[in-house]
Amino acid sequence: MKSIDPMRREGEADGTDPAGTAAQPACAAPVRPRRFGLRWLWAARVRAWRWLVRFLRAALEPVIEWTIRLCGWSAILFVVAIFVFVFYWASHALWGGLDLVEFFTSPNWRPTSDVRPQYGILALMVGTLSVTVLAMAIAVPLGLGAAVYISEFCSGRPKETLKVVVELLAAIPSVVWGFIGYMVLGPIIMDLTGAPVGVSLLNAGVVLALMSVPIIVSVGEDALKAVPDSYREAALAMGASRWEVVYRVLFPAAKNGLLAAVLLGVGRAIGETMAVLLCSGHAIQIPHSVLDPVRTLTATIAAELGETVEGEMHYSVLFLIGLVLFAVTFVVNLIADLVVKGIRRENAG
Amino acid sequence: MRTPVDAGLDPRGERASAGQDLFAPSAWERWKGVKEKVARLVFLGMTLALVLPVVVIVGYLIFRAWPVLSLSFLLENPRNYMTAGGIWAPLVGTFCLVFFSLLVAAPIGILAGVYLNEYARDNWLTRIINLAVMNLAGVPSIVHGLFGVGAFVMFAHMGRSVLAAACTLAVMSLPVIITSTREALGAVPMAFREACWNVGASRWQTVRTIVLPNSISGMLTGVIFEVSRAAGETAPILFTGAVFFAPVPDHGWASLFPYGPGDRCMALSMHLFTLATQVRDAPESIQYGTAVVLMGLILAVNGLSIGLRTYLRSRKRW
Amino acid sequence: MDAHIRFNQVSVRYGARPALGDLSLEIPKNEVFGIIGPANSGKTTLLKCINRTIDFVSSARVTGHVLVGGEDVYRIRNVCSLRRRVGMVFPLPVGLPLSVYENVAYAPRRAGVYGRRELDALVETCLRQAMLWDEVKDRLRMLGTRLSGGQQQRLTLARALSHRPEILCLDEFSIAIDPVTTMKIEDILRELKQQMTIVLVTNLVQQARRLADRTAFLSGGRLIEVDQTEKLFEHPAERLTERYVNGDFG
Numbered sequence: 001m002k003s004i005d006p007m008r009r010e011g012e013a014d015g016t017d018p019a020g021t022a023a024q025p026a027c028a029a030p031v032r033p034r035r036f037g038l039r040w041l042w043a044a045r046v047r048a049w050r051w052l053v054r055f056l057r058a059a060l061e062p063v064i065e066w067t068i069r070l071c072g073w074s075a076i077l078f079v080v081a082i083f084v085f086v087f088y089w090a091s092h093a094l095w096g097g098l099d100l101v102e103f104f105t106s107p108n109w110r111p112t113s114d115v116r117p118q119y120g121i122l123a124l125m126v127g128t129l130s131v132t133v134l135a136m137a138i139a140v141p142l143g144l145g146a147a148v149y150i151s152e153f154c155s156g157r158p159k160e161t162l163k164v165v166v167e168l169l170a171a172i173p174s175v176v177w178g179f180i181g182y183m184v185l186g187p188i189i190m191d192l193t194g195a196p197v198g199v200s201l202l203n204a205g206v207v208l209a210l211m212s213v214p215i216i217v218s219v220g221e222d223a224l225k226a227v228p229d230s231y232r233e234a235a236l237a238m239g240a241s242r243w244e245v246v247y248r249v250l251f252p253a254a255k256n257g258l259l260a261a262v263l264l265g266v267g268r269a270i271g272e273t274m275a276v277l278l279c280s281g282h283a284i285q286i287p288h289s290v291l292d293p294v295r296t297l298t299a300t301i302a303a304e305l306g307e308t309v310e311g312e313m314h315y316s317v318l319f320l321i322g323l324v325l326f327a328v329t330f331v332v333n334l335i336a337d338l339v340v341k342g343i344r345r346e347n348a349g
Numbered sequence: 350m351r352t353p354v355d356a357g358l359d360p361r362g363e364r365a366s367a368g369q370d371l372f373a374p375s376a377w378e379r380w381k382g383v384k385e386k387v388a389r390l391v392f393l394g395m396t397l398a399l400v401l402p403v404v405v406i407v408g409y410l411i412f413r414a415w416p417v418l419s420l421s422f423l424l425e426n427p428r429n430y431m432t433a434g435g436i437w438a439p440l441v442g443t444f445c446l447v448f449f450s451l452l453v454a455a456p457i458g459i460l461a462g463v464y465l466n467e468y469a470r471d472n473w474l475t476r477i478i479n480l481a482v483m484n485l486a487g488v489p490s491i492v493h494g495l496f497g498v499g500a501f502v503m504f505a506h507m508g509r510s511v512l513a514a515a516c517t518l519a520v521m522s523l524p525v526i527i528t529s530t531r532e533a534l535g536a537v538p539m540a541f542r543e544a545c546w547n548v549g550a551s552r553w554q555t556v557r558t559i560v561l562p563n564s565i566s567g568m569l570t571g572v573i574f575e576v577s578r579a580a581g582e583t584a585p586i587l588f589t590g591a592v593f594f595a596p597v598p599d600h601g602w603a604s605l606f607p608y609g610p611g612d613r614c615m616a617l618s619m620h621l622f623t624l625a626t627q628v629r630d631a632p633e634s635i636q637y638g639t640a641v642v643l644m645g646l647i648l649a650v651n652g653l654s655i656g657l658r659t660y661l662r663s664r665k666r667w
Numbered sequence: 668m669d670a671h672i673r674f675n676q677v678s679v680r681y682g683a684r685p686a687l688g689d690l691s692l693e694i695p696k697n698e699v700f701g702i703i704g705p706a707n708s709g710k711t712t713l714l715k716c717i718n719r720t721i722d723f724v725s726s727a728r729v730t731g732h733v734l735v736g737g738e739d740v741y742r743i744r745n746v747c748s749l750r751r752r753v754g755m756v757f758p759l760p761v762g763l764p765l766s767v768y769e770n771v772a773y774a775p776r777r778a779g780v781y782g783r784r785e786l787d788a789l790v791e792t793c794l795r796q797a798m799l800w801d802e803v804k805d806r807l808r809m810l811g812t813r814l815s816g817g818q819q820q821r822l823t824l825a826r827a828l829s830h831r832p833e834i835l836c837l838d839e840f841s842i843a844i845d846p847v848t849t850m851k852i853e854d855i856l857r858e859l860k861q862q863m864t865i866v867l868v869t870n871l872v873q874q875a876r877r878l879a880d881r882t883a884f885l886s887g888g889r890l891i892e893v894d895q896t897e898k899l900f901e902h903p904a905e906r907l908t909e910r911y912v913n914g915d916f917g
Binding site for chain 1: 469477503647
């Protein structure tokens with residue numbers, strides 16, 4: 001008598017079914033031979049079909065899991081690949097006799113000179129640094145202030161609206177920011193300060209600040225949200241005003257997260273290309289005032305790569321600048337990551 | 350009812366008999382209240398200092414772009430060395446680039462996110478992968494452009510083409526898609542997975558039947574968000590496939606799909622850059638118009654992603 | 668006494684923290700075997716070793732042998748089939764985000780059962796066994812997560828029964844549900860023990876007394892005493908056991 005329990009196990013210790021997807025019902029499909037002699041063919045066909053389905057299902061699952069595994073490892077592959085390819089093309093400069101000391105210490109960037117091409121990036125590094133410092137000087141107080149306001153001083157509809165506005169701020173692409181700096185802010189600066197050119201360190205700094213603020217606000221807000229409510233309640237119960245709660249309790253408690261927010265903003269500012277290309281100017285010099293035009297490392301690559309030929313020294317040096325940028329942002333992100341890990345360890349401990 | 354005398358504020362009942370309200374704030378408390386209001390205003394001011402300039406600037410852009418904004422602006426090709434006409438070719442180019450780049454990035458990114466959240470153990474390999482994702486996210490866009498040139502244009506012999514530019518954008522999009530996939534998967538409670546494992550479902554079966562169906566909407570939100578980011582990027586496509594001018598037919602079927610994988614294309618972000626820096630006598634309204642269309646496109650897609658996220662929060666199945 | 672499950676000097680560590688220390692235990696067939704003990708005594712870890720769900724905890728290191736029906740569980744190639752031989756009910760009721768019907772049909776489907784009639788019959792059988800059929804029979808399409816806590820716990824029981832296990836493990840099943848549902852489930856367990864071995868982990872000492880045939884007392888990851896329930900409660904051999912069953916600690 002056939003069992004009517006479909007879960008009745010048959011062929012239990014069958015090692016050929018790693019996914020365990022077998023256990024077909026006990027009643028097989030009825031064999032209906034049309035003519036004597038075809039009976040065997042029918043039965044064989046059904047058996048073969050069932051075997052194929054079981055085999056495919058069992059074979060497909062490890063294939064899928066391996067595909068998933070490979071995709072997971074792909075992130076490492078891509079980071080390494082970026083390094084390898086940029087390094088490969090940059091190395092042509094090194095084999096071609098580039099003086100590394102001059103590279104890092106000379107402010108003379110004259111790659112197209114007929115007399116003697118010079119590849120000193122000091123002015124460019126100072127440009128990147130000065131734009132970043134100015135941008136952070138504006139963005140960090142504003143961003144952290146906004147993070148505090150959104151996190152502590154408002155709630156409900158205004159809070160949701162502000163958060164949406166900050167996200168939309170983050171969505172504006174860098175080329176549009178650059179356009180704004182170039183077309184809108186430039187003339188304003190020229191009018192207000194009488195500077196001869198609108199594109200300058202100041203212009204780029206302000207634009208970059210507005211671009212970096214959203215990341216500082218959102219990461220900072222996360223850091224403040226992570227501070228347990230019990231801290232706030234304890235401070236309020238002891239009679240602290242809300243400002244005191246922020247200043248004396250939240251900032252010390254969330255300092256790692258806030259630091260990570262600032263570092264991520266710095267990383268963003270250092271790596272920004274199109275906005276600074278459009279608003280920082282074309283003069284490759286060490287700036288003496290905020291109204292001077294400057295050039296950053298990123299803008300130099302973007303501006304000059306199109307005019308070089310593959311294999312030329314100039315071309316390879318631009319790749320070398322890319323390598324320097326890669327290394328710097330790698331380090332900044334590593335530090336930010338360690339800082340965040342420091343928070344997790346503190347919170348867990 | 351407790352009186353101030355009982356509450357210990359006035360043990361000998363002196364101030365009460367003098368008619369003073371004992372629960373009124375003291376001078377020190379009033380000063381603290383003032384400090385609190387000032388602090389609140391300062392922080393509000395900081396927030397407004399961010400929000401207002403942007404609102405003003407965006408409004409100004411729209412104002413300057415107004416004469417040019419119309420359907421024909423969107424549908425016409427640039428004419429007369431970009432000093433007239435519309436932005437159809439760059440618009441289509443941007444769509445092509447973003448579409449192809451997500452075609453590559455979305456499967457890899459989603460599967461990588463599935464691996465990291467569902468399969469990866471807590472060991473050194475996983476830590477390195479997490480570090481790699483974080484660093485991939487932090488690589489400057491121009492370095493992505495250099496990588497694209499070195500790897501796709503040169504090494505893979507794709508030449509400057511839509512394919513090379515799309516691959517470069519795909520590598521740039523990967524970390525965002527991985528992160529948003531992990532968030533979407535992480536939102537599914539662990540209890541569901543444990544329940545499935547305990548009844549004999551394998552890891553993949555659990556992922557396929559319970560985890561993925563309940564997180565696919567979160568992943569979609571991430572992909573849509575990445576669309577808006579990729580559409581605005583210029584540096585990665587500057588040297589890998591986007592060009593100054595790549596004419597497309599004005600009408601007919603070919604005008605909808607003008608770019609093949611091997612062709613060079615125009616792109617909206619590059620077009621704005623070109624108009625602002627390399628085209629003489631480009632009318633300012635066209636420049637503002639391009640900027641507004643690009644920004645509007647991105648904000649619309651971003652808004653769609655935010656809206657989808659809000660809608661999904663209200664529809665949870667547990 | 669025919670041991671259905673046997674633990675041979677099993678130790679489990681979560682990283683540096685020991686959870687089970689050198690445990691040797693035999694669980695006989697077709698009985699209710701109770702396991703009692705204070706918090707953190709390794710009771711849940713013990714259950715996880717039976718169906719190898721301990722594999723999903725990254726930091727867990729298991730030494731020793733666990734044998735189910737005479738086979739070492741780590742030598743069974745098809746882990747999923749092992750897990751289908753063991754049913755598990757957790758402390759917190761878990762309804763999968765599927766319809767009630769699909770909740771119970773989940774395990775059979777994964778095991779390859781497709782026939783509609785077979786699934787219908789199976790779902791009804793299991794829901795009847797879990798004493799949930801009458802309450803949900805016209806609501807089979809409803810989302811499982813919308814049931815009440817007591818109903819979800821019975822749904823979990825039905826799901827555990829749907830793959831016809833030989834062993835049913837319950838880990839403090841009553842802590843999150845009402846007393847009426849608890850009593851119903853206890854009645855179900857009394858009926859089920861004729862068909863399967865039941866391992867009942869509980870922190871309600873009286874529940875073990877009501878249901879279990881034999882009881883083991885664990886503390887700090889070690890097996891302190893195991894005996895017939897009545898004897899364990901009336902005349903425990905160890906002082907620690909006596910203190911625990913009298914409510915002095917835990």
